[in-house]
Amino acid sequence: MTPSNPAPADPAFDNLKLELRRGCLTMAVLAALRAEQYGYTLRKLLAERGLEVDEGTLYPLLRRLETQGLLVSEWREEGKRNKRFYSLSVDGSRMLDQLLAEWRRIDRSLNDIVTEMHHGSARAVSCRRLSSSFPGRQQDDIVRELSENLLAEMENRAEDLGRPLTEAEQADILTCCSAPRPR
Numbered sequence: 001m002t003p004s005n006p007a008p009a010d011p012a013f014d015n016l017k018l019e020l021r022r023g024c025l026t027m028a029v030l031a032a033l034r035a036e037q038y039g040y041t042l043r044k045l046l047a048e049r050g051l052e053v054d055e056g057t058l059y060p061l062l063r064r065l066e067t068q069g070l071l072v073s074e075w076r077e078e079g080k081r082n083k084r085f086y087s088l089s090v091d092g093s094r095m096l097d098q099l100l101a102e103w104r105r106i107d108r109s110l111n112d113i114v115t116e117m118h119h120g121s122a123r124a125v126s127c128r129r130l131s132s133s134f135p136g137r138q139q140d141d142i143v144r145e146l147s148e149n150l151l152a153e154m155e156n157r158a159e160d161l162g163r164p165l166t167e168a169e170q171a172d173i174l175t176c177c178s179a180p181r182p183r
Contacts, residue, residue: 025053027103029061030096033071036087038078062086070095150174 028051032042039059046053065071070092073084088096153173158165165173 021051025051025057026061026065027096027099029058029065030070030088030092030099033086033088033092034096036085038083038085040083042086065092 025046028046028049029042032045037045039055039062042062043053043055043058046058062071062073066073066086070089071086072089073086075082075084077083150173154165154170157169157173
């Protein structure tokens with residue numbers, strides 16, 4: 001499809017996208033409110049990072065999060081206007097840490113599933129499992145390097161044998177390289 005001919009609306013996709021955005025938006029708001037913001041600047045910050053949100057969605061969400069004790073707010077005059085400033089509460093900070101840990105777990109699992117289904121092998125999954133004990137920023141680099149090394153080892157072995165490797169042979173290479181054996 002070209003930009004002049006956008007794809008027709010798909011109600012099923014739109015509904016699923018909305019479900020996905022709801023949880024992500026809550027986490028994004030909590031993360032953004034580690035630094036104090038008022039509603040307009042929060043909306044602008046989220047939009048700049050690709051999460052556009054209507055006022056009719058944001059303000060009820062802020063009120064709900066405050067009612068749950070995850071945010072605190074304060075009215076202040078700024079530029080001759082009263083503005084309500086929001087920030088993360090202590091409980092909100094704890095909740096954000098828990099949600100981010102869960103998000104990372106889900107992300108790793110989803111990446112494993114997508115990668116395994118896409119590549120048809122356990123190589124990428126094993127690399128991801130090996131790297132999971134490293135800080136997040138290093139994980140992708142580690143996965144890439146491990147994956148490249150394992151792929152090279154598998155290609156060398158296949159070349160030596162003069163044929164493609166079986167799944168059992170690939171699993172043996174993963175085991176030899178200390179990767180967890182696929183289930």
